[in-house]
Amino acid sequence: MTRDPDHLLPSDRPVTLMDHRGVAVEGAAHAMPAPEALLTAFAALVTGRRINDQAYALVRQGRLAVYPSSHGQEACQVAAAQVLADGDWLFPTYRDTVAAVARGVDPVEVLVLLKGDWHSGYDPSEHHVAPQATPLATQLLHAVGVAHAARLRGEPTVVMAMCGDGATSEGDFHEALNFAAVFRAPVVFFVQNNEYAISVPLARQSVAPSLAHKGIGYGVPGERVDGNDTAALLAVLGTAVDRARAGEGPQLVEAHTYRMQAHTNADDATRYRQDDEVAAWVERDPVTRLEAYLCEHDLLDDERLAAFAADAEEVAAAMRVGLSEDVTPDPADLFAHVYAVPTPQLVEQAALVADEVAREGGH
């Protein structure tokens, strides 16, 4: 089958279903998602925003070492999780805490990494959420492998593989898209283009017409979507998941969004961007936008809004409790999971530490 190259290029403008004020766009490329889907997403958005802000506060209180917030990108986070079916997999990055939570993972477990008790704090197999990846773009290849394994066994799994705009520059991004394409692996590559890789603006990262234009070079259809428009994200990502599941191979989706806060709390964003640039994105906020639409269409009222906020508050409260617990680290853990059976060397080394601890009286 020779694919028509034109079908692989993204639309000129990102797909949008509702404008900044939450008004449905005329003649949009996709139908508006069903009200229930939008409400489900809205609840998750509210919770997501609350998680971001709570985590940020926990850093200031010294409960977390650092937090890469997705404040402003919650629509991407929520939609990426919501379009997946039960057996599907999600591959999040360090910034995708909210996506992992939207997929069912306990926020306290997600944040173990940043609290410092252990590396990955949740069981990836429970919700089919891979450990959050830090080495950029490396996880995209794992996503291809998961998808290819499922395909070889004839399972209908689709894998949502997330990365940022900066990560598209890594060699592993290239290899992942190409492998997925050649093996027709059912992977949706979802790039959250938030305009920055730490301090480096998009223009220093790529001079392509768009990041979605990278798809055609692999024979993969690329699509662009407004990353602050939850409805458009649900539609575009949902379609991409459907296509991948139907055997059409990998899909590439670029969402245009913005990182409202610094890279992490440790970062000083004033060194590389102006306040007014940030301010311009405030009005495009994904939460208020969807809220406006839902209210306008009588799908949301103050009571429901309050209920959502209360749910979010409960999550935040659980985070505060869960993350304030001081876990006494057990050094035996250091040696327990290096191999299925510790090597003789590790047995010796663990004994040495156990002895030290014993001598210090359990400290």
Add this chain to the structure above:
Amino acid sequence: MTRDPDHLLPSDRPVTLMDHRGVAVEGAAHAMPAPEALLTAFAALVTGRRINDQAYALVRQGRLAVYPSSHGQEACQVAAAQVLADGDWLFPTYRDTVAAVARGVDPVEVLVLLKGDWHSGYDPSEHHVAPQATPLATQLLHAVGVAHAARLRGEPTVVMAMCGDGATSEGDFHEALNFAAVFRAPVVFFVQNNEYAISVPLARQSVAPSLAHKGIGYGVPGERVDGNDTAALLAVLGTAVDRARAGEGPQLVEAHTYRMQAHTNADDATRYRQDDEVAAWVERDPVTRLEAYLCEHDLLDDERLAAFAADAEEVAAAMRVGLSEDVTPDPADLFAHVYAVPTPQLVEQAALVADEVAREGGH
């Protein structure tokens, strides 16, 4: 400057200036190169073919360990060198012996690598030809660096960076195109798509509409050319070099050609391709094609042909002589070029070997 995405996509069909029988194509996208340019190229083609066949023979005689022949790809080899100006750089792969020679490097020096006396046998700075690269696609980044350094100093250098179809799958290919694009480095990326990476056919390497379609994902114009049509190659590569030199940034050119022989003499091509597939490419041979054109246009006669053949024969004779010399390897060389000043460790180790050699009576 936002580039018009359409200008970045390659033409639907590879650019051709003359058909398989050497007949000029009507309404071609480029003007036919001047007769002198074609004659210069033809002389190099004849020599290049002779070098390929001589090297192959030298392997059978045990003078070379192995030879990756560019038999069938000589038009690409010759054109890549010929379109460059004096100060420009060429970055060849292991298969690009003929290109290095066309650029002025002594074939005997190029083949030192495969004779086994040393690694790179020529002085890269003499003809601005980088050492032939074996780790695939790695050299493309070096090419970007050479170009960027020149650009920073305001020098008009253009760099021709060569690789195969298989090498386009490596992460370094991606990073090189992106770096070159972002820095507007004057590099022409020249992919010789010879349909195979050892045994792996193109369809297993990429399902993109073409390899030139990879350009747009970096904001780099991609072009396709008939890789057995010397005239088209001179035109397309020449234009690419001109554009790069004019400050238009990197260019990507994919040449469609075919590896007529096995990957190297050590390879058994019958395991992965049929004889009739190879046979179909015989009639597209770049040497006979250009010969037919030149004869038809009275630019070549038997006398000239004989002169070219004699020149090529001289080169082959020099290869036979130069490569039959048994160089007595000096182990001191092993320690002399690791650092500018040998470490104390290397001084000790060199002494140990010198002592061994002395004890064995100079053996």
Add this chain to the structure above:
Amino acid sequence: MPQFEKLTMAQALNRALRDAMADDPSVVMFGEDVGPLGGVFRITDGLTAELGEDRCFDTPLAESGIVGMAVGMAMNGMRPVVEMQFDAFAYPAFEQIVSHVAKMRNRTRGRVTLPMVIRVPYAGGIGGVEHHCDSSESYYAHTPGLHVVAPSTAADAYTLLRAAIASPDPVVFLEPKKLYWSKEEVELDADRPGIGTAAVRREGTDATLIAYGPSVPVALEAAEVAAQEGRSLQVVDLRSIVPFDDATVCDAVRSTGRAVVVAEATGFASVSSEIVARVTERCFHSLAAPIRRVVGFDIPFPPPKLEHFQLPGVDRVLDAVDDLQWEDS
């Protein structure tokens, strides 16, 4: 009932793959040219034809891609075996190997494990041009979370590869290229002692030669020559670099009181340094002389015509043995 057959190491490896794949449908083999071609060293010869394209297949040309995809497949229930075409061509996969393959079990407290094998045609002695003869074991051995093995016989090639594929943990499997074609009677037994155990290949009382992979035959030959000269050398074949068999190696060295480590790889900060360090740490008072190393010099691997200067040879081993401060010399 164990089966015996006369096989080259290459054939033994092929048999190990074939048998493992027949036994367990989750074992898949992939890499560059491993399909119809059977790999540039023919280790996967016939697998695609016999077991199908889904079980043994070619990938695009990208090593990080190959290893990264294997990680994902291992996460999702498969036991991938991948081939790196030559030692130096595994380097593009280094980040995947160090940051993921080696760490996944640890990062997830054992919830995600990676039963996968990275096969690496390895080391020199075949007249290969640059980048085709690296001895890369030290990079992997230094990386916690990987098992690293290197057979020196066809029988071990079979047994260790079966063990590697069966292992719940990732294994870097180093195949000495120069031994691919050495033929011997092989017991096709997946249940012989596997990863983590060294073997005393030759008994001896005067000094111990410690070697692995391509250097074992050199050590054995040196011991043979030494025997003719009246010196009795013991030869220990590590087989497994990680885990390291301290017990067997240290018992051996204590029994002779002298030792020479033989390895092709560049010596500085290497597996050979580790052997000297750990054996000395443990056997200091049994040692009559410092442990000597006959290892690669600290230089890039030489071109073919010069490689014999770099490879540990019998003479150099015997010189080192002579240097072990014999009272009577």
Add this chain to the structure above:
Amino acid sequence: MPQFEKLTMAQALNRALRDAMADDPSVVMFGEDVGPLGGVFRITDGLTAELGEDRCFDTPLAESGIVGMAVGMAMNGMRPVVEMQFDAFAYPAFEQIVSHVAKMRNRTRGRVTLPMVIRVPYAGGIGGVEHHCDSSESYYAHTPGLHVVAPSTAADAYTLLRAAIASPDPVVFLEPKKLYWSKEEVELDADRPGIGTAAVRREGTDATLIAYGPSVPVALEAAEVAAQEGRSLQVVDLRSIVPFDDATVCDAVRSTGRAVVVAEATGFASVSSEIVARVTERCFHSLAAPIRRVVGFDIPFPPPKLEHFQLPGVDRVLDAVDDLQWEDS
């Protein structure tokens, strides 16, 4: 006239870059976030603003790209200095480093040289999450063709970085992250003894502590505590791992007859193994006890709350010293 200033190591590194770039227009600095941001550790702070975008600039996010481009720039008359953002993020560049950076001079018989510096914020002790605290020196030190240095003081940071930039050969420059903010009086002198020389940081007669980079302050503190307990420990700071200063290290060990190597990196097949091996090889008969190692365990670097178990600490060093078979104990 040498200049003195009170600086942190981070500031000293910044000064070294600034001074080198002012002296030589062919020195360029690039990497991820090294431009307007000044690097995540602010080592390049102000360079873009002062010297211009052509001299210090951000690249796309790709480490193989960064190192590969530096190779090309060095081939074409520049002296590039590149920053890898954290130790583990240099691994994508591993093939470029091993197959090209380290080998170019050798491959071309000295016709192409690569005067370039790869700066790596390095090792632990800062409570970093996974992949941010690797000690990767052994990978580089095992690779012939690279110089590998690791300062332990702000003064050395200045001197060694100037020397690295001036070197005709590629240097992997390891910057101990946890020492970035330690302040001291610094002599801004590019001409003090540079790459290849170790320094005796403290005189002592009972045993020698051998350390480098982040472990030097630990060794010095241990020596201080030991002194209070009546034991005189000498401290050697390697400064340069490759080339290795055998003379200084071995003289030191011979003078005391006992030694402990202190290093953060995982011990197996590492620089610390090499130190034990080579010092034992050379000083065997001067040693009263086997050289001990206080080094990282053979585990992936721990999460922040557990890292203190992995890092060599004063107590562990003193325990090791106690273990050196003192006749009177």
